[in-house]
Each structure stands twice: as C-alpha cells, then as structure tokens.
Amino acid sequence: MGNTVNADAIDRSEEPGKEAGLEQHEIRTCAACGARFSATKENEFCPVCMLRNVLAGGVESGEFSSEDSVKPTQEDRAQRFEHYELVKGEDGTPVELGHGAMGVTYKAFDADLRCPVALKVISEKYLGDAPAQLRFLREARSAASVRHPNVASVFHLGKTGSSYFYAMEFVEGETLEKFIRRSRCLEVNIALEIVAQVTAGLAAVHKQKLVHRDIKPSNIMVSLEDGGAVSAKIIDLGLAKSLGEPGTQTAISIPGAFAGTPAYASPEQFAGLPIDIRSDLYSLGATLWEMLTGRVPFRGAPGEVMHQHQQRRYRWNNLRMFRNPWSCCSRRCCKRIPPGARRPLPNSNLCCAL
Amino acid sequence: MKDDQSSLAGGVNRFQTTRWSVVLASARSEAPGYREALADLCKVYWYPLYAFIRHRGSSPEDAQDLVQGFFLHLIEYKTLSRVDRSKGKFRSFLLASLQNYLSNENDRARCLKRGGKAEFVYIDLEKAEDRFELEPVEELTPEKIFDARWAIALLGEAMNRLSREYMAQGKESTFRALRAFLDPINTKRLPSHEEVAAQLGVSVGSLKTQIHRLRKQYTATVREEISRTVSDSADVDMETHALCQALIAAEGWVIP
Numbered sequence: 001m002g003n004t005v006n007a008d009a010i011d012r013s014e015e016p017g018k019e020a021g022l023e024q025h026e027i028r029t030c031a032a033c034g035a036r037f038s039a040t041k042e043n044e045f046c047p048v049c050m051l052r053n054v055l056a057g058g059v060e061s062g063e064f065s066s067e068d069s070v071k072p073t074q075e076d077r078a079q080r081f082e083h084y085e086l087v088k089g090e091d092g093t094p095v096e097l098g099h100g101a102m103g104v105t106y107k108a109f110d111a112d113l114r115c116p117v118a119l120k121v122i123s124e125k126y127l128g129d130a131p132a133q134l135r136f137l138r139e140a141r142s143a144a145s146v147r148h149p150n151v152a153s154v155f156h157l158g159k160t161g162s163s164y165f166y167a168m169e170f171v172e173g174e175t176l177e178k179f180i181r182r183s184r185c186l187e188v189n190i191a192l193e194i195v196a197q198v199t200a201g202l203a204a205v206h207k208q209k210l211v212h213r214d215i216k217p218s219n220i221m222v223s224l225e226d227g228g229a230v231s232a233k234i235i236d237l238g239l240a241k242s243l244g245e246p247g248t249q250t251a252i253s254i255p256g257a258f259a260g261t262p263a264y265a266s267p268e269q270f271a272g273l274p275i276d277i278r279s280d281l282y283s284l285g286a287t288l289w290e291m292l293t294g295r296v297p298f299r300g301a302p303g304e305v306m307h308q309h310q311q312r313r314y315r316w317n318n319l320r321m322f323r324n325p326w327s328c329c330s331r332r333c334c335k336r337i338p339p340g341a342r343r344p345l346p347n348s349n350l351c352c353a354l
Numbered sequence: 355m356k357d358d359q360s361s362l363a364g365g366v367n368r369f370q371t372t373r374w375s376v377v378l379a380s381a382r383s384e385a386p387g388y389r390e391a392l393a394d395l396c397k398v399y400w401y402p403l404y405a406f407i408r409h410r411g412s413s414p415e416d417a418q419d420l421v422q423g424f425f426l427h428l429i430e431y432k433t434l435s436r437v438d439r440s441k442g443k444f445r446s447f448l449l450a451s452l453q454n455y456l457s458n459e460n461d462r463a464r465c466l467k468r469g470g471k472a473e474f475v476y477i478d479l480e481k482a483e484d485r486f487e488l489e490p491v492e493e494l495t496p497e498k499i500f501d502a503r504w505a506i507a508l509l510g511e512a513m514n515r516l517s518r519e520y521m522a523q524g525k526e527s528t529f530r531a532l533r534a535f536l537d538p539i540n541t542k543r544l545p546s547h548e549e550v551a552a553q554l555g556v557s558v559g560s561l562k563t564q565i566h567r568l569r570k571q572y573t574a575t576v577r578e579e580i581s582r583t584v585s586d587s588a589d590v591d592m593e594t595h596a597l598c599q600a601l602i603a604a605e606g607w608v609i610p
Contacts, residue, residue: 027605035601035602035605036605037601043510043513044537045536045537047505047506047509047601048598048601048602050509050536050576051505051509051576051594051597051598051601052598053573054573054576054577054580054594055591055594055595055598295605299602299605300602
C-alpha cells in the first residue's frame with residue numbers, strides 16, 4: 001500500500017465541506033463581478049475574481065489594487081462631525097452602515113436632538129478634488145429635495161475641517177440585500193409590498209425630476225414590524241441625476257462613464273441612451289426578480305451582464321411557480337424600452353397594477 | 355525577494371514531477387515514482403470526487419470507500435497507461451474515469467440483487483410535478499458542481515502552499531497579516547498600511563513591497579497549480595476560463 005493512495009493520503013482536516021465550515025458559510029454576491037459565492041471566515045474572497053486576476057496577470061490588474069478603494073482612515077473614525085458623534089461598536093470602531101464610491105455612511109448620534117442618524121462622510125481621497133466635492137454636494141441636495149415616507153430623508157449638510165458630510169434619517173432594519181440572503185426567497189406578498197413602497201418612493205423621486213440610477217437590494221432598507229408588516233425605504237441617492245442633465249446620457253463606450261450596478265441596470269442605461277424613471281423601474285423589476293427567485297436575472301462578468309440585459313431573453317419560466325399577475329409585474333418592469341416603450345410609470349399603471 | 359524566489363524555486367522539482375503530463379508519460383513508461391506523483395495530485399482533488407459521489411446519493415461511508423476504490427482502480431488497472439491522447443485535462447480525465455468506475459460498480463452491485471437490471475417503478479406524475487414545482491429552479495448538473503469544487507480545491511491548495519512557504523521561512527505572522535490584501539475586490543475594509551506596518555515592525559514602503567510580492571506569488575502559485583492539471587501550459591488560460599464559468603454557474607453552492 002506504500003505506493004498507493006491510502007486513507008492516510010487523504011487529509012480530512014482540509015475537507016472543504018466539513019461540518020464546521022458549513023455552519024459558518026454565507027452566500028455573497030461579489031460587488032465586482034456579480035458572481036455568487038460561498039464565503040467562510042477563512043475564505044471570504046470571491047473565487048471568480050481570484051481566478052480572473054490570474055488571467056489578468058495579477059498585481060498589474062486594476063481591480064486587484066487596494067490603494068484606490070474607499071477606505072476610511074483613522075482620522076475619519078475619530079472625528080466628531082459638528083453635533084453628530086459617531087457611534088462605536090464593541091470593538092471601539094465606528095459602526096459602518098455602508099460605503100460607496102464617494103464615501104462611507106456611519107451610524108451617528110445627534111447630541112442636540114438625542115436621536116440616531118446616518119452620517120455620510122466624503123472619502124478622504126476626494127478632499128482635494130473639487131469636482132468630486134461638487135458631486136457629493138449635489139448628491140446631498142438631490143436627496144434632500146425628496147420628502148417621502150419611502151425615501152430616507154437628508155436634513156443636514158455640513159463641513160468639519162476639510163471634510164464634507166451630510167446627515168440623514170437613520171432607518172432601522174436591514175438592507176433588502178441582507179434580507180434576501182437571509183431568506184433566500186421572499187414570500188410573494190412581502191416582495192410585492194416592498195415593490196409597492198419602493199414604487200411610491202420612486203414616484204416622489206420622479207416628482208423632483210430625478211432618476212435614482214442605482215435601485216438595487218443594497219439601496220433599499222427594509223424592516224419587519226410586529227404583525228408581519230414590512231416597510232421599505234430607498235436610501236443612497238448617490239447616483240441620482242436630474243432629468244435632462246447631460247450626465248444622464250452616459251455611454252459605456254467611455255471608460256468609466258457607466259454609472260450604476262450592472263446586475264440591475266437597464267438596457268438604456270448601458271446603451272448610453274437618455275434615461276428617465278422607467279430605467280429605475282427596470283432595476284426595480286430586476287430587484288423583484290431577485291426577491292422572488294433568490295438570484296439576480298443575469299450573472300457573470302460586468303460585460304457579460306450588460307450584454308445579457310440588452311440582448312438576452314429573461315427566463316420567465318423561472319417565475320412559473322408564481323401566479324401570473326405577480327410574474328407579470330416583474331415582466332412589465334423588465335420590459336426593454338425602446339422600442340416597446342410600455343414599461344409603466346411609477347405613479348400610474350404600476351401602482352394600479354399592484 | 356531573493357528568499358521568496360528561492361522558496362518558489364524549491365518547489366519546482368515537485369511540480370515538475372507531479373504535473374499531469376509528466377504523470378501520464380511516467381504511467382505509460384511505468385517509470386518508478388509515478389504512483390506517488392499521482393497520489394500527490396489526487397490528494398488535492400479528492401474532495402470534488404467525494405462530493406460528486408455524495409451528490410449521486412451515496413452515504414458518506416460509501417462515498418469514502420468509492421473514492422479510495424477509484425484511486426486504487428486507477429493504479430491497479432493501469433488506467434493511465436491506456437490513455438491514448440497525450441493532450442487533455444486531468445480534471446476531465448478524472449471525472450470521466452470516475453463516472454465509468456461508478457457505472458461499473460453500480461452494475462456489479464445491482465447484479466447481486468435478484469432481478470438484475472430490471473426496474474419496476476411506479477411514477478406518480480401528479481405528485482412528482484407538485485414536488486417539482488416546490489423545488490428551486492436548478493440548472494446545475496453534478497458535472498458543473500464537480501468543476502466548481504475543483505476550482506475551489508485548486509484555489510485552496512494555492513493558498514495553503516503559499517502559507518506553507520511563508521511558514522517555512524518563519525514568516526507565518528507576515529502571511530497572516532498580509533493575507534487580507536490578497537482580496538481582489540476588497541470585500542471588507544482593510545486595515546490601514548500604517549497599522550499593519552506597525553504591527554510587523556516595518557516601514558509603510560516596505561509593507562507595500564511585501565504586499566505586491568505576495569500578490570505576485572499568489573498569482574504565480576495559482577497558475578502553477580493549474581498548469582499541473584493540464585497537459586500543455588498553453589491551456590492554462592483556457593482552463594482558468596473554464597473554472598471561472600463553473601464557479602459562476604455554481605452560484606455559491608460550493609463551500610470553500
């Protein structure tokens with residue numbers, strides 16, 4: 001047996017599926033490539049990106065660089081922003097609610113009003129960048145212009161030292177992304193209630209002649225109340241644009257000009273065509289699809305996802321277990337326009353349908 | 355850098371003799387040591403085989419026996435020496451061989467039962483359909499899952515190798531501190547360079563160099579691991595693409 005593969009040759013301590021690992025694993029969606037992967041405490045990197053990085057040649061690949069990422073510094077963490085104090089977690093670091101392209105959102109405490117708030121702080125790397133600061137200010141103003149129960153309100157814009165920040169309503173609950181992950185698939189009634197509330201919020205966004213451009217589960221906060229009622233709020237208007245503003249026509253042929261999240265963006269958003277609120281409805285349709293099936297409609301590398309959103313037919317068969325009107329809702333949202341031009345406006349047909 | 359290079363070079367011999375193409379050639383000529391080389395390759399990839407068998411409904415004990423039996427079958431029946439083509443992937447070969455082996459094993463087991471291959475099964479179509487409707491829409495085949503598990507095993511082996519190499523140089527703590535920087539997309543907030551540099555007692559500039567070096571080593575290690583499983587080094591990129599596709603298709607169902 002010395003030369004053969006015997007039981008001793010197999011080291012079971014490295015068995016990937018061992019029970020301890022199974023208990024701790026969590027399915028995540030990679031923010032860079034959209035692939036779903038299982039993460040454990042020991043292995044939390046996206047394996048697809050790890051392999052693609054090998055193809056790209058490793059360190060020379062842009063996506064492998066950590067230096068460009070938005071990382072709050074020690075200074076960020078220690079700061080007090082006017083009368084807002086960052087809430088610290090058990091480990092003494094500020095509680096981070098989310099982070100995006102422009103900055104980081106922390107949980108904070110309004111020392112004057114004595115209530116929790118969410119504080120978005122511009123990333124330090126943009127402090128000397130005038131256009132970036134302008135974008136940050138515009139984001140705050142856009143968000144502040146919308147007042148609706150289903151949109152998180154922004155109520156204060158400030159500057160501490162050279163750092164801009166804005167305060168917004170602190171929404172209890174969790175992101176829809178986490179909710180889906182936790183539940184795998186949502187009950188149809190809950191999914192539709194969330195869609196109805198987000199649609200109402202989008203109608204308010206639309207009323208201010210804005211397009212959100214980044215509707216997706218991680219930008220929707222949900223909370224379940226006693227009795228099973230659910231409430232949903234749109235957060236992060238970081239990519240919101242005024243209708244007719246030149247930036248609403250961002251062609252993907254311009255490197256880096258595409259704004260949005262490929263897994264949920266509309267075909268017209270990818271194509272660089274003028275977009276309106278119906279583009280947000282498409283993203284909401286993709287979000288509904290994920291709520292019902294537990295998966296995004298199209299998966300793959302960003303380029304592949306873009307192509308699929310523009311060219312590939314939706315696998316409506318995946319919704320076959322749902323009653324027709326419900327799948328119709330997702331169908332109507334995800335209809336490609338143009339030339340169909342039949343995707344509903346949020347304040348009319350879709351609300352009625354729901 | 356010199357140390358790292360010599361460390362990587364130290365593993366070259368092992369990787370020369372345990373490459374799939376070399377194992378195949380050794381098997382044909384019955385050169386001494388090919389069994390150990392095959393064992394070395396199989397040790398990394400036994401789990402995808404085990405899980406494939408489990409997926410087909412075998413109990414853990416049966417799956418374990420079948421994997422061991424399969425490996426013995428590979429060696430005792432000199433399967434490798436009968437492989438005609440010198441080109442091909444170790445992954446494809448192993449899966450096809452396993453499927454053949456399992457088929458033969460099933461036939462053997464069924465022949466032991468009265469009635470041999472006869473099957474009399476009542477299918478309640480209505481019940482079956484009700485059940486089908488409740489099941490998640492699943493397009494994964496056992497073969498696709500096998501490939502994804504293979505990719506995970508490969509990445510895990512690359513990480514383990516790198517860890518062992520750092521450990522051999524007495525740099526275990528360096529590896530532990532820098533490992534987070536291998537994340538290609540920064541899924542979580544990384545510690546600042548200043549923090550890690552202070553922890554390791556080096557300058558920030560030196561730390562950045564070490565991170566750069568680690569990333570290069572990891573990339574080289576993964577490529578090396580993939581190159582072990584293909585017969586031609588020109589196929590490494592193709593195999594990498596195939597493994598990416600398998601992982602995307604698996605949608606996170608394969609646990610590292």
